[in-house]
Amino acid sequence: MTTADAIVLPVNVRPSRYQIWLQPNFAEFSFAGEESIEVEVMEPTSQIQLNSVELDIQSATLSQGGNSQPASEISFDTKRETATLSFTETIPAGAASLKLVFSGELNDKLRGFYRSQYVGQDGETRYLAATQFEATDARRAFPCWDEPAHKAKFQVTLVVPDHLVALSNTPVAEEKPAGSGLKSVRFAESPVMSTYLLAFIVGDFTHIEQQAGNNTKVSVWTTAGKEEQGRFALETSAKLLSFFNDYFEIPYPLEKLDHIAIPDFAAGAMENWGCITYRETALLVDPDNSSAGTRQRVAEVVAHEMAHMWFGDLVTMQWWDDLWLNESFASWMGTKAVDWAFPEWQMWTQFVNMDTNRALSLDGLKNSHPIEQEVKDPAEVSQLFDAISYSKGASVIRMLEQFLSPETFREGLRQYISAHQYQNARTEDLWAALENASQQPVTSIMGTWTGQMGYPLLQVDAQSGPGGRELVLSQERFVYDRSSGDAPEDTVWQIPVGIAQGGVAQAISPAISLVMSERQTRIPLASPGTDQWFKVNPLQTGFFRVNYAPEDWERLMPVISSLELPATDRLGLQNDAYALSRAGILPVSQFLTVAAVYQNEDDASVWSDLASNLRDVENLIADEPYYQAYRSFARDLFRPAAVRIGWDARPGEGHLDALLRSTVLGQAGSYGDTEVLEEARGRFASYLQDPASLHPDLRGLVYSLAAQTGERDTYDQLWELAKNTNLQEEHIRLLLSLARFASPDLLQETLERSLTDDVRSQDTITVVTAVAGNLHGRELAWSFVKDRWEEFDRRYGGGGFGLMRLVSICGAFADAGKLADVESFFQEHPVPAAERTIRQSLERIQLNIRWLERNGVELSQRFGG
Numbered sequence: 122m123t124t125a126d127a128i129v130l131p132v133n134v135r136p137s138r139y140q141i142w143l144q145p146n147f148a149e150f151s152f153a154g155e156e157s158i159e160v161e162v163m164e165p166t167s168q169i170q171l172n173s174v175e176l177d178i179q180s181a182t183l184s185q186g187g188n189s190q191p192a193s194e195i196s197f198d199t200k201r202e203t204a205t206l207s208f209t210e211t212i213p214a215g216a217a218s219l220k221l222v223f224s225g226e227l228n229d230k231l232r233g234f235y236r237s238q239y240v241g242q243d244g245e246t247r248y249l250a251a252t253q254f255e256a257t258d259a260r261r262a263f264p265c266w267d268e269p270a271h272k273a274k275f276q277v278t279l280v281v282p283d284h285l286v287a288l289s290n291t292p293v294a295e296e297k298p299a300g301s302g303l304k305s306v307r308f309a310e311s312p313v314m315s316t317y318l319l320a321f322i323v324g325d326f327t328h329i330e331q332q333a334g335n336n337t338k339v340s341v342w343t344t345a346g347k348e349e350q351g352r353f354a355l356e357t358s359a360k361l362l363s364f365f366n367d368y369f370e371i372p373y374p375l376e377k378l379d380h381i382a383i384p385d386f387a388a389g390a391m392e393n394w395g396c397i398t399y400r401e402t403a404l405l406v407d408p409d410n411s412s413a414g415t416r417q418r419v420a421e422v423v424a425h426e427m428a429h430m431w432f433g434d435l436v437t438m439q440w441w442d443d444l445w446l447n448e449s450f451a452s453w454m455g456t457k458a459v460d461w462a463f464p465e466w467q468m469w470t471q472f473v474n475m476d477t478n479r480a481l482s483l484d485g486l487k488n489s490h491p492i493e494q495e496v497k498d499p500a501e502v503s504q505l506f507d508a509i510s511y512s513k514g515a516s517v518i519r520m521l522e523q524f525l526s527p528e529t530f531r532e533g534l535r536q537y538i539s540a541h542q543y544q545n546a547r548t549e550d551l552w553a554a555l556e557n558a559s560q561q562p563v564t565s566i567m568g569t570w571t572g573q574m575g576y577p578l579l580q581v582d583a584q585s586g587p588g589g590r591e592l593v594l595s596q597e598r599f600v601y602d603r604s605s606g607d608a609p610e611d612t613v614w615q616i617p618v619g620i621a622q623g624g625v626a627q628a629i630s631p632a633i634s635l636v637m638s639e640r641q642t643r644i645p646l647a648s649p650g651t652d653q654w655f656k657v658n659p660l661q662t663g664f665f666r667v668n669y670a671p672e673d674w675e676r677l678m679p680v681i682s683s684l685e686l687p688a689t690d691r692l693g694l695q696n697d698a699y700a701l702s703r704a705g706i707l708p709v710s711q712f713l714t715v716a717a718v719y720q721n722e723d724d725a726s727v728w729s730d731l732a733s734n735l736r737d738v739e740n741l742i743a744d745e746p747y748y749q750a751y752r753s754f755a756r757d758l759f760r761p762a763a764v765r766i767g768w769d770a771r772p773g774e775g776h777l778d779a780l781l782r783s784t785v786l787g788q789a790g791s792y793g794d795t796e797v798l799e800e801a802r803g804r805f806a807s808y809l810q811d812p813a814s815l816h817p818d819l820r821g822l823v824y825s826l827a828a829q830t831g832e833r834d835t836y837d838q839l840w841e842l843a844k845n846t847n848l849q850e851e852h853i854r855l856l857l858s859l860a861r862f863a864s865p866d867l868l869q870e871t872l873e874r875s876l877t878d879d880v881r882s883q884d885t886i887t888v889v890t891a892v893a894g895n896l897h898g899r900e901l902a903w904s905f906v907k908d909r910w911e912e913f914d915r916r917y918g919g920g921g922f923g924l925m926r927l928v929s930i931c932g933a934f935a936d937a938g939k940l941a942d943v944e945s946f947f948q949e950h951p952v953p954a955a956e957r958t959i960r961q962s963l964e965r966i967q968l969n970i971r972w973l974e975r976n977g978v979e980l981s982q983r984f985g986g
Contacts, residue, residue: 127497128201129268134169135161136266136273138310143234143263144280144303145250145323150227150236152250156263158219158273167211169219172260172267173197173204175233176225181206185217202257204264221264231883232919233261234321237385240847241325242346249285249324249344251383251398253391256441256502259316269315269437270545277321278307286326288342290319290395292376311394312374313543315437320393322381333359335372342381343405350405350848354380357420361427361458368458369431370535371542378430380404380423384849385883387921388506390422392429392451399426400883401849412817413779415850417459417466424462425455436538439545441496445571446548448506449492449514452476453522456515466776467726470689472519473661474726478696480513481666484576485601485700488960492517492571493548503920503954516664517570523662524566524617524634525559533558566615566636570664575600577614577665578706579637581657583646583673590646592655594618594637599666601704601968613640614665621659621690622647623680654680661693668701674711678718688724695719695727699734702976703968709738709976710983713754720761725781728762732788741935741969742980743896750984756792763789763797768804768819779818790826801826809838820851824858836867844879856884860891860898868898872905882916886923893930903931903939910950920954928955932962935969 138159145152160169162185169183181192183206192206206219227236232253241247252262260267279287283304287293291309299305311319327348330340339359341351358380366372375395386400403422406415432454433447456476460468483489492514496502522530533555541550548571549564556563570576578599581592598612616637635644646655654676657667669677677694680686686694695715702712716735722728735755742748762785770778790797805827808815815823827835836859843855859871874880875888893902906913906927917924931943943966947959 130172130203130266130271131170133163133166135163136271137161138274138276139263139265140276140278141263142278142280143321145227145234147227147236147248147250147282150229151224152227152234152262153224154263155222156220158221158265160217160219162212162214162217165211165213167208169206169208169212170203171206171264172202172257173223173264174199174202175228175261176204176223176264178204178264179222179224180220181222182220183208183212183217184220185212185215202260202267223264225261228261229882230916230919231385231387232258232921235385237324237383239344239384241344247325247344249322249326249383251322251324251381251386252320252393253387253398254319254393255317255391256444257317259319265316267316269317269441270439272313272315272437272543272545274313275311275319276308277319278305279321279323280305281323284325285323286342288320288322288326288379288381288396290314290375290393309376314394314434318392318394318434318437320391320396320398322383322396322398326381328379329355331355331359333378334363334366337362337373337375338377340377340379341404342379343401344382344384347382347401347405347847350407351380351382352408353406353416354404354419354423357462358423358427360462361424364458364461365427365431368531369538371431371435371538373430374435375430378427380426385881387883387923390426392426392433394430394434397426402853405849407848407850410817410848411850412783412821413776414783414818417463417776417780420459420463421455424458425451428454428458431538435543436541437545439547441502442494443546443548444494444496444502444506445492445510445514446546446551448511449518452511452515453518463776467688467724469519469660470692470724470726472515473689473692474730476508476512477516477519477661477664478692478730480508480511480516481576481664481696481700483508483961484513484574485599485704486961486964487600487602488957488964489574490957491574503924506922507925507958513576513664514571517567520570520617520663521555521563521567524636525555525561525563529559530555533563566617569614573612573614575612577612577616578701579616579618579657579665579667581667581669581673583655583670586643586645588645592620592644592646592657593641594644594657595641596637596665597640599700599704601700602964602971603705604971613638616665617663618644618657619659619662620644620646620655620657622653622655623685652676656686656690656694658693660687660689666697666700668697668706674698674715678715681715682718682721684721684723688727691719691722691724692727692730695731695734699737703972705972705975708979710979713983717758720758722762723765723781725777725784728781728784728788732759732784735788740896740933741973745973745977745980747981747984751980752792754984756789756794759785759789759792760794763794768800770816770818783818783822787822787825790822790829798826798830802830805835821854821857824854825861828858828861829863831862832864833867836862836864836870840874840879853884853887856880856888857891860888860895862895863897865897865901868892868895868901869905872898872902876909876912883923886917886927890926890930893933899930899933903934903943906930907946914950914952918952918954924952924955925958928952928958929962932965933969934966935973937970940966940970 140157142155193209194207196205237249277289280299281287287306289308290311294309295307325345326342327345328340328342329348333339341355379396381398382401382404389403390399428451432450438446456468456472537551537554552564575598577596580595618637619634698712698715701707702709766782801823804823875885892898
């Protein structure tokens with residue numbers, strides 16, 4: 122709900138229909154526009170205020186009841202991003218029409234109506250024009266009521282060079298010549314929708330198409346010559362459409378569904394209704410050159426964006442404080458859909474690794490934010506596109522679905538979408554529908570998860586009572602920073618708790634399930650044996666952490682080692698152990714003891730998460746005398762898994778084996794396994810002679826490990842490969858490898874080239890953060906960001922994922938000098954669109970310093986430093 126001091130438009134005039142005419146000019150990188158907006162004047166007024174920024178409005182005329190009057194004054198408020206049209210005569214209440222003539226820049230900032238540069242099949246530089254309007258950038262393309270609640274119908278006409286293709290949300294209704302090499306393309310009127318979901322794209326596109334369920338035409342559009350790389354996305358999309366139509370029981374409502382690959386794109390993809398735009402790596406799969414990881418990413422992003430067609434597009438949040446409703450549901454639903462289409466990928470285990478644990482990490486900071494976050498200024502919206510809105514939200518939805526049962530949850534969702542289609546809704550509307558379907562107190566349970574920051578830690582103690590063995594569960598807020606002496610918060614969550622039990626030669630017993638709403642509760646255990654293991658939060662469906670008594674941690678070790686516990690549980694246990702050690706609740710030796718039990722591990726997601734935690738420790742101790750001894754420990758942990766999986770796929774291997782191979786060989790090599798590094802160098806040399814000799818699943822791995830021990834000749838070879846590939850996925854693999862060298866001079870060169878035409882603007886931050894992730898490049902990257910801040914601010918200062926990733930590189934430091942440096946830099950160079958991320962980074966540095974102080978002696982003793 123918008124608050125009284127929120128920056129919002131007056132509600133005295135409401136739009137209902139836009140007719141927009143636009144003509145991009147590729148020679149001058151500009152566009153001309155006209156629009157006619159049908160509005161309802163709710164009360165007499167002499168002013169109309171709407172959103173407009175970086176547009177030159179030449180004229181505005183209001184027509185009503187046969188009378189017209191031009192605006193006597195057009196004034197702009199740059200901070201509020203509004204234009205106010207003043208009229209001499211008072212406008213009476215009732216229907217009216219507003220005509221505006223305007224122009225703007227076809228910018229290079231990947232937002233609003235922008236240009237994208239690429240090299241065509243003929244080797245010539247070409248341009249296309251695309252849009253990116255979420256959250257508040259439709260106002261950069263045409264004056265409008267640019268708030269999600271101001272839904273309207275849109276009819277778009279584009280005047281473009283006659284050899285180019287024009288696309289928008291709806292099919293083409295009419296195409297006709299417009300003189301001197303131009304054509305006019307008018308699109309059918311859209312359904313009622315929010316401005317941020319409108320899209321128009323102009324370029325030299327080709328496509329492939331397929332009829333899907335409910336007679337919907339699904340197409341993938343690419344720049345000329347890449348259309349066959351859209352085949353996997355096309356087939357996956359057509360398959361998923363039948364899943365979504367069936368799940369929601371409301372068929373996809375538009376005639377067509379386009380997926381469009383844009384060479385320059387700020388995010389991964391954007392859910393424009395019927396006209397989804399993507400960066401190329403999130404949509405294109407080259408059968409001969411793409412890895413298993415890329416195929417999965419494409420399926421995930423396509424599913425996420427398609428879920429938005431219902432959740433976000435058909436039903437839209439009322440205001441940006443409910444952004445999580447869009448993104449969490451698309452993340453959760455996208456995972457559900459991919460799991461349906463590709464069950465062998467074990468998506469829910471991957472979800473815990475990629476989403477749940479990512480969110481737990483961020484939400485353990487004191488500078489986190491609640492899922493439902495008050496938004497006063499639209500400039501704050503970009504900061505909400507983070508792991509809380511996407512991953513924490515998706516995780517608590519998964520928790521709620523498991524608690525209510527999938528079928529009951531689905532019924533509640535259907536009721537919600539059916540009741541609010543073509544309208545706006547709020548979080549409480551969803552809870553009401555789920556409460557109605559389940560007859561459970563959903564609103565009160567979920568209020569504790571979406572309305573308050575953070576999540577609980579459950580401390581579990583087994584006790585023997587008169588009725589047998591029971592567990593005493595105590596909850597408190599989990600935070601990494603426990604040093605300040607703050608009194609424990611009195612926050613209490615209503616926690617759906619499950620417990621799995623086992624014993625020698627005994628399968629996991631059925632989970633006990635209840636909602637824990639008190640600070641402490643007692644639960645009798647079904648099996649009285651005192652030597653049996655138990656695990657709270659089976660399959661990691663709950664969004665919380667768990668700590669056990671030392672003997673109960675010990676009882677879990679054999680069932681981790683034997684792989685008796687499901688992979689998702691094995692993943693969760695080591696992640697909790699690491700987080701608890703980071704917070705000072707467990708000693709770091711406890712985590713390292715747990716980690717050593719994973720030598721027999723065979724699951725890609727478990728290894729990926731464990732590798733991330735071990736890498737975190739390595740980064741923290743990089744300057745300590747026992748650093749090499751720690752690397753030896755990690756190398757010995759990964760080596761058996763690397764030997765087991767080997768370099769080459771065996772008959773019958775699947776998707777997850779490819780992911781596992783890349784992870785464990787990559788980690789073994791990164792920690793200095795000489796055999797792995799030698800093999801990587803040999804395979805890289807063979808690849809230079811015969812590119813077909815290196816499987817796409819191994820390329821990123823081989824390039825990076827060759828770079829790790831490489832010199833200038835390897836560096837130049839990798840740049841040459843990067844320049845000559847026309848597959849963006851391959852280009853990114855090569856760019857990432859160029860951040861892996863040990864030589865400071867080569868890393869500095871990589872940084873310098875990241876701001877040149879060698880690297881797309883959308884990929885610069887990926888390169889800089891990769892150099893920062895290399896211990897040899899951490900300080901170089903931070904210095905580079907400071908030195909070139911003016912350019913970074915120009916490109917990315919408006920906000921979004923990229924900016925947040927860029928400023929977060931400083932969070933890896935672990936000394937007081939760097940803390941002061943980071944603090945003073947951002948005081949002198951404020952970044953409003955990433956202000957929370959900066960606070961989080963400063964908190965992380967402080968946590969790192971304290972962690973080293975707390976664990977240094979113990980680690981030194983363990984590793985003999």
